[in-house]
Amino acid sequence: MVGLLEGVRVLDLTTILAGPFAAYQLSLLGADVTKIELPVTGDLARELSSESATHIPMMGASFVAQNCGKRSITLNLKTEQAAEVFERLIRVSDVLLENMRPGVLARLGFPWERLHELNPELIYCAVSGFGQTGPFAGRPAYDQIIQGLAGMADVTGSPDGGPLRAGFPIADTLGGFAASMAICAALARRVVDRTGCFLDVSMLETALTAMGWAVSDHLIAGREVTRNGNSNATSAPSGTFQTGDGLLNIAANTQTQFETLCRLLDCAELIGDPRFVTRTDRKLHRAELTAELELRLAGRGAAEWEAVFAAASIPAGRVLTVDQALHQDQIRYRGLLHEVEVPAGGVRGGGHGAAVVLGSGVHVDTQALGPSSPPPLLGEHTDAILDTLGYSAEEIAELHSDGAV
Known part of the structure; x- marks a missing residue:
């Protein structure tokens, strides 16, 4: 070449x-x-x-x-x-x-x-x-x-x-x-x-x-940027979650992804919960939503959930070490x-x-x-x-x- x-x-x-x-x-x-x-x-x-x-x-x-x-x-x-x-x-x-x-x-x-x-x-x-x-x-x-x-x-x-x-x-x-x-x-x-x-x-x-939204939100929307740990400030559920054997990043940023996630975790009742109906609702009640999801995620390991969510078009990935990242099949x-x-x-x-x-x-x-x-x-x-x-x-x-x- x-x-x-x-x-x-x-x-x-x-x-x-x-x-x-x-x-x-x-x-x-x-x-x-x-x-x-x-x-x-x-x-x-x-x-x-x-x-x-x-x-x-x-x-x-x-x-x-x-x-x-x-x-x-x-x-x-x-x-x-x-x-x-x-x-x-x-x-x-x-x-x-x-x-x-x-x-x-x-x-x-x-x-x-x-x-x-x-x-x-x-x-x-x-x-x-x-x-x-x-x-x-x-x-x-x-x-x-x-x-x-x-x-x-x-x-x-x-x-x-x-x-x-x-x-x-x-x-x-x-x-x-x-x-x-x-x-x-x-x-x-x-x-x-x-x-x-x-x-x-x-x-x-x-x-x-x-720096993306961290700067643009301040310049354009006048918002004070804060530290959010492993959570995505723009959406929920979107961040790092504890599973049965390790951490898993999940980004169910759209309404469809959120609803699919709830069904896969056998908690479809959360879809209609007043705390979680809209993206704004979910961001306001992020801690409660995280607790509900982690209760279900504890039933399986991170790798297994990663495969389940990927098959359903929900972005998800384990939190790997550098060595693990370099040895991925991809x-x-x-x-x-x-x-x-x-x-x-x-x-x-x-x-x-x-x-x-x-x-x-x-x-x-x-x-x-x-x-x-x-x-x-x-x-x-x-x-x-x-x-x-x-x-x-x-x-x-x-x-x-x-x-x-």
């Missing part, structure tokens, strides 16, 4: 998660992604959970997960020689993606104006916590900071508890998705006008745009998981382990999208890339000895 972004050349000047995640999505779609890293240390993600996860130094779990399908070149952009290499890379690339703090790349000698001069067709995407402008632009940010400032943490948790962060870096991944989407849109426009553009992605803003059938070699020993072929990474949730012409190659060793492709840029063997050796690469 030919990748949708086959032939698109991406420079990935990002670290940790949001930026690498965006570049990984482009790689899964077929782009040729070159990751630029610092000599010696590389992307900090290489060190995150390395020993406990892959047991291979410089191959941390976070790095492996977001950097398959990429090539790696090391550049010390504070040196004139590396800056010249970077210029050559810019001239032959379609996309530059970075997630430094605003102004850092400009201070290294590469503001947008200079990049556009070097390559008028270049698409430059900068991902940052707060965007390139505004009073917060220069602040550092990590996922948890954004979750708090976006109000995400405040709407997460139980009504009688305090705010909670999501159990995974949702602000980082949302920022990465927004960046990859914007880049694809810019590539589509470039087909028409042959000009590049500057994309400014704010993690704070993308987090807010993803996930295996769709080909989301991909095994890759994790190289060790400083050179390809110097020993390796195996790791399983996620592909894309998108299928193209019925085919799952997975990584085209294992995660790169630090600087693994430096010499080969320099060769394609026209550097001689002697010049490459000099770049190494001078600490530029």
Whole structure:
């Protein structure tokens, strides 16, 4: 299968998660992604959970997960020689993606104006916590900071508890998705006008745009958003329920679904109960309705009820662990998981382990999208890339000895 972004050349000047995640999505779609890293240390993600996860130094779990399908070149952009290499890379690339703090790349000698001069067709995407402008632009940010400032943490948790962060870096991944989407849109426009553009992605803003009714209810209806635990504030019965052996999410959001649920649970009398006649009634008496339903749900296990409700077109699903989720037949059938070699020993072929990474949730012409190659060793492709840029063997050796690469 030919990748949708086959032939698109991406420079990935990002670290940790949001930026690498965006570049990984482009790689899964077929782009040729070159990751630029610092000599010696590389992307900090290489060190995150390395020993406990892959047991291979410089191959941390976070790095492996977001950097398959990429090539790696090391550049010390504070040196004139590396800056010249970077210029050559810019001239032959379609996309530059970075997630430094605003102004850092400009201070290294590469503001947008200079990049556009070097390559008028270049698409430059900068991902940052707060965007390139505004009073917060220069602040550092990590996922948890954004979750708090976006109000995400405040709407997460139980009504009688305090705010909670999501159990995974949702602000980082949302920022990465927004960046990859914007880049694809810019590539589509470039087909028409042959000009590049500057994309400014704010993690704070993308987090807010993803919060759905929690934000829209406040903006449009003027409602104060509250924490609802595992209940869906917009409907009832819709939330997490205790069964005979575990938790089950049920979303009987329509009148038909509610009535079908009651009949399946042998409590059809609840349909006409004045407390539960309409959606509004059910929301007002959510606790009483939950108690009535859980009394019946206790008679069977969560998996059995899940199958019963699915057969009746009532959305329902067990609350699984991550391990259980990854081992579902549906996930295996769709080909989301991909095994890759994790190289060790400083050179390809110097020993390796195996790791399983996620592909894309998108299928193209019925085919799952997975990584085209294992995660790169630090600087693994430096010499080969320099060769394609026209550097001689002697010049490459000099770049190494001078600490530029």
